[in-house]
Amino acid sequence: MAVSTPERISRDAVQALQAPPGRNRSERAFKMVLLVTTGIAVVMLVVLLLDILVDGVAFVTGQRLLQYSSRFPDQFGFRSGITGTLSLMVLVALLSFPIGVGAATYFEEFAPQNWFTRLAEANISNLAGVPSVVYGLLGAGVFVYFFSLGRSLIVGAITLSLLILPVIIVASRESLRAVPRTLREAGLGLGATPLQVTWRQVLPQALPGILTGTILALSRAIGETAPILVVGALFSRRADNVPWDINDAFSALPIQIYNLVSRPQQEFQAQVAPAGIIILLVLLLLMNSIAIILRNRSSRSN
Amino acid sequence: MDQQHEQARVDGHARTPVATIADEHRRNGARLDSDLARQAAAGRTVRDDAAVVFDLDDVTVSYAGFPAIRNVSMQVRERMITALIGPSGCGKTTLLRTLNRMNDLIPSASVEGTVRYKGADLYARHVDPVEVRRRIGMVFQKANPFPKSIRDNILFGPKATGMTFDADDLVEKSLRGAALWDEVKDKLDSSALGLSGGQQQRLCIARAIAVEPDTILMDEPCSALDPIATGAIENLMRELREHYTIIIVTHNMQQAARASDMTAFVTTEVSHDEDGRDRRSGRLIEYDRTEVIFGDPRDTRTEDYVSGRFG
Numbered sequence: 001m002a003v004s005t006p007e008r009i010s011r012d013a014v015q016a017l018q019a020p021p022g023r024n025r026s027e028r029a030f031k032m033v034l035l036v037t038t039g040i041a042v043v044m045l046v047v048l049l050l051d052i053l054v055d056g057v058a059f060v061t062g063q064r065l066l067q068y069s070s071r072f073p074d075q076f077g078f079r080s081g082i083t084g085t086l087s088l089m090v091l092v093a094l095l096s097f098p099i100g101v102g103a104a105t106y107f108e109e110f111a112p113q114n115w116f117t118r119l120a121e122a123n124i125s126n127l128a129g130v131p132s133v134v135y136g137l138l139g140a141g142v143f144v145y146f147f148s149l150g151r152s153l154i155v156g157a158i159t160l161s162l163l164i165l166p167v168i169i170v171a172s173r174e175s176l177r178a179v180p181r182t183l184r185e186a187g188l189g190l191g192a193t194p195l196q197v198t199w200r201q202v203l204p205q206a207l208p209g210i211l212t213g214t215i216l217a218l219s220r221a222i223g224e225t226a227p228i229l230v231v232g233a234l235f236s237r238r239a240d241n242v243p244w245d246i247n248d249a250f251s252a253l254p255i256q257i258y259n260l261v262s263r264p265q266q267e268f269q270a271q272v273a274p275a276g277i278i279i280l281l282v283l284l285l286l287m288n289s290i291a292i293i294l295r296n297r298s299s300r301s302n
Numbered sequence: 303m304d305q306q307h308e309q310a311r312v313d314g315h316a317r318t319p320v321a322t323i324a325d326e327h328r329r330n331g332a333r334l335d336s337d338l339a340r341q342a343a344a345g346r347t348v349r350d351d352a353a354v355v356f357d358l359d360d361v362t363v364s365y366a367g368f369p370a371i372r373n374v375s376m377q378v379r380e381r382m383i384t385a386l387i388g389p390s391g392c393g394k395t396t397l398l399r400t401l402n403r404m405n406d407l408i409p410s411a412s413v414e415g416t417v418r419y420k421g422a423d424l425y426a427r428h429v430d431p432v433e434v435r436r437r438i439g440m441v442f443q444k445a446n447p448f449p450k451s452i453r454d455n456i457l458f459g460p461k462a463t464g465m466t467f468d469a470d471d472l473v474e475k476s477l478r479g480a481a482l483w484d485e486v487k488d489k490l491d492s493s494a495l496g497l498s499g500g501q502q503q504r505l506c507i508a509r510a511i512a513v514e515p516d517t518i519l520m521d522e523p524c525s526a527l528d529p530i531a532t533g534a535i536e537n538l539m540r541e542l543r544e545h546y547t548i549i550i551v552t553h554n555m556q557q558a559a560r561a562s563d564m565t566a567f568v569t570t571e572v573s574h575d576e577d578g579r580d581r582r583s584g585r586l587i588e589y590d591r592t593e594v595i596f597g598d599p600r601d602t603r604t605e606d607y608v609s610g611r612f613g
Contacts, residue, residue: 113409183448185404185440185446186442186506186509187462188404189404189435189441189510190436190458190463190513191432191435191436191439191463191513192432192458192459192462192463193432193462205449
């Protein structure tokens with residue numbers, strides 16, 4: 001056994017504290033892989049946006065926003081699509097947010113653990129994966145014909161709400177579940193009722209997460225074409241959906257874009273459609289920004 | 303050894319009323335001579351005539367059919383500090399949460415036997431757990447203030463229970479009661495999460511007394527606190543004893559010896575079921591005045607535990 005001098009001890013320590021060979025390399029390699037995956041996602045998005053902007057930004061003019069549709073490409077405006085899409089969004093948010101959050105709250109806070117609850121939960125998760133056109137057919141069959149609501153704004157809104165309800169429920173449940181159990185116990189321990197604890201403590205705490213999920217779901221709804229096509233959204237109408245008549249016919253931006261790109265005229269395909277896409281994207285970004293501001297405000301007040 | 307003590311030893315749990323336990327000879331002649339025993343013997347004023355608040359008769363609490371703690375019979379008296387001590391996992395917290403029906407929140411939990419609160423069966427059909435918790439407050443192991451202002455933390459309970467109150471008065475009174483007023487009076491509207499751990503726990507106590515309960519259950523309230531904050535809470539408990547009945551679960555034997563009037567020792571017992579598997583469940587081994595538990599316990603298991611030979 002060698003004599004342990006201070007020098008020897010410190011030499012051994014220096015050696016022992018070094019990373020074993022290969023560790024730094026594998027750490028760095030893993031970080032690179034992560035960077036590349038992030039890069040792919042971001043680059044694809046940027047390319048897509050740039051391509052659309054380059055194609056269409058020159059054709060976004062005031063008249064495209066203010067005029068109704070037209071046979072002539074240079075006179076075509078998205079006014080009925082914009083007002084239709086905006087009306088749809090507001091109605092969808094009003095319908096799907098309370099119903100979705102209500103259902104999520106029931107499942108997380110009040111539902112007894114039994115076969116019925118589990119069956120309902122499994123169904124909701126599955127519904128999130130059902131193709132959107134199926135919701136369109138459901139909307140057409142049930143609301144347009146069975147309830148005789150016709151091809152109206154309210155049917156479009158109900159159909160899109162049904163489409164995104166499962167997503168809102170799942171996201172809301174996740175953020176309710178993230179609220180610590182100790183918070184509920186604190187409230188109940190003070191003699192508050194489960195309703196009071198849920199309403200005044202748990203839901204406000206979960207709200208930022210719930211809003212994030214709702215924003216994502218609404219963004220999906222704003223771009224959907226298939227379901228509203230099936231329930232009878234119009235390509236063209238010379239009227240606005242604002243102010244509302246929920247029984248009125250409606251148009252929507254995705255329908256107009258879809259229709260424009262399938263037209264034979266080159267101008268519609270290469271000039272008007274990209275302009276419509278940009279307007280849709282801007283609407284989407286606007287809506288998301290409002291929602292993000294709302295979310296940040298609610299998480300700050302907590 | 304008189305007959306009642308013999309009885310307690312035989313069936314493993316103490317049912318002897320407080321009054322008859324006060325045997326002078328044991329008070330004078332503690333067998334164990336430890337710091338704990340001396341702390342426990344210092345300055346006790348146990349009122350033998352205090353009214354019974356909780357009367358537990360053969361209480362067994364099970365999770366999914368497996369008893370976590372079984373056959374507990376004890377009486378908790380008014381305006382005293384009663385400590386529940388014992389090793390981890392012995393069912394102390396389960397027993398405590400049985401007393402304000404907090405275990406109702408766990409769907410698989412079930413309670414057998416009777417728990418009487420001032421003579422009323424807590425688990426009778428018509429009893430509303432919300433009303434139970436309104437009168438029997440709780441302070442938890444980890445300070446859990448609401449992520450809101452200090453004022454809102456205090457006022458949530460009174461608002462929820464529909465009390466009529468003057469907000470400013472109640473906030474001040476509650477915070478003074480929890481010895482926190484001087485530290486926070488200038489920042490009542492700032493977030494409770496900005497307070498230190500000890501202050502947060504005292505805020506939780508202030509919040510609990512704001513709804514004017516008559517009993518406060520404390521589940522290891524000091525386990526995450528440093529000695530100074532712990533000392534502050536123990537002093538506070540002694541003041542609160544003037545008005546409230548306090549039951550405290552603690553891992554800290556010094557705390558039980560210093561602060562409590564009565565101590566119950568709970569430990570895990572292993573038994574075998576029909577298939578020969580081990581079944582672990584908590585048992586109340588001994589329940590007596592604190593100075594008896596720490597100075598002259600009857601049961602060797604208690605003695606081993608309080609003298610550090612076990613657990």
